[in-house]
Amino acid sequence: MKNIRFLKEIWKASRPLSLTLAFYSTTLGMAVAHLEGNLFSGSLAFDLKLIFLVTLAGLFVQTGTNFINDYFECEYKNLHFKEGKKYSFLGQKRKAFDILIFLLGMLSFLITAFLGLYIISITTRKLILIGVLGIIGGYAYTGEPIVYKKRGLGTPLSFLLMGPLMVMGTHLAFSQYYSWRPIILGLPISLLIPVLMLSNELRDYERDKSLGIKTLTVRIGFKKGKMLYLFLLSSSYLLTIIFVILNLYPAAALLSLLTLPLAVKAYQNVAEAEKKGVPVTNQLHLTFGLIQLLALFLF
Structure with missing residues (x-):
């Protein structure tokens, strides 16, 4: 029972229901590529692989963002919860579970980076900047020392990173060129x-x-x-x-x-x-x- 509860808490911290944001944004970029006739290259196996990898990268970068957000905001959410031994971590005293959540967040970003590098290797180097901005932006939402949420930038930057940037990046993977069209549409x-x-x-x-x-x-x-x-x-x-x-x-x-x-x-x-x-x-x-x-x- 304890292990089940432990896994449920990890599942909860990943906020799976919110992943529709990344799923819709990547799918939206593909939809615009489809309207332009760029979604399929002629090799079905390659196209399906690319669709899967781009979607997966989007889901992992948001999962990483969710884990990091949970780590840095748990001090507010669990203000009166003081049970469990605490350890020194990143200059603070944190519980083992909190540290695990942080590490899972960083692991998610690492997986995103590896996926991104592979996608770049089979598509275009133009994706590098978008990928780097996506990972940094995901961490910095609530991650120290930037924490742009506390600067009043959480809503506008979430829009830019999870919306236009992800939509344009997905479109770029299939079209090989930058375009305002996926952002506008x-x-x-x-x-x-x-x-x-x-x-x-x-x-x-x-x-x-x-x-x-x-x-x-x-x-x-x-x-x-x-x-x-x-x-x-x-x-x-x-x-x-x-x-x-x-x-x-x-x-x-x-x-x-x-x-x-x-x-x-x-x-x-x-x-x-x-x-x-x-x-x-x-x-x-x-x-x-x-x-x-x-x-x-x-x-």
Whole structure:
């Protein structure tokens, strides 16, 4: 039973449900490559291998980010939990389990680096900069000494790293050239990444404020945080409509408008700092993103 609980805690720290962010972003880059006729090279075995490796690299870099985030924030989450022997680690006294979580995070980044180097060897060296930025950005979200989350940059940089950077990097692996197209066409789904980050910040606003964690929402205030959440959420739907009108998206993408009632529910919960705001926003991201990706691939 103890081993099962131990594994469950590791599983929990990896935050598997959040991995849809990386999965959707890598898939989105492939979808744009597909629209341009660059997804398949003519060798099915090579193409399937590349699809698998790029997706895996995206999942590992986010898993590493999640583990590192859990390590550096456990002092806030488990403020009153003092059981267990502590050891000196990186200048602090930490429990063995906390140290394991940190090491698993670094291992995830190491696996990402090896995957990235192999992908680069079979595609293009242009991916090097994107890969390095992705790993550094993933660690620095809550990792010392940068901790850009506490500088109010968590939401915007999460958007850039997990959205445009990952989408463009995936597209680059298949197209072999830099392009603004995947970034622009990926915005309706990518904008839901900062929306999800804001749902967390709005939920934790009072706690973060009392602990001196200066997230973007703490810096701009709860009311402006809600307004930003609503603006980004509305922009995802508005851009979808505009892209369909401009023939950049297939008309089937308009089916994502069916998720509007879920979007309203998400905002209502977030606006009241309800805990349900985060899972409902995550559900919205899952549903909205799935509809859009299917539309881009199948129509």
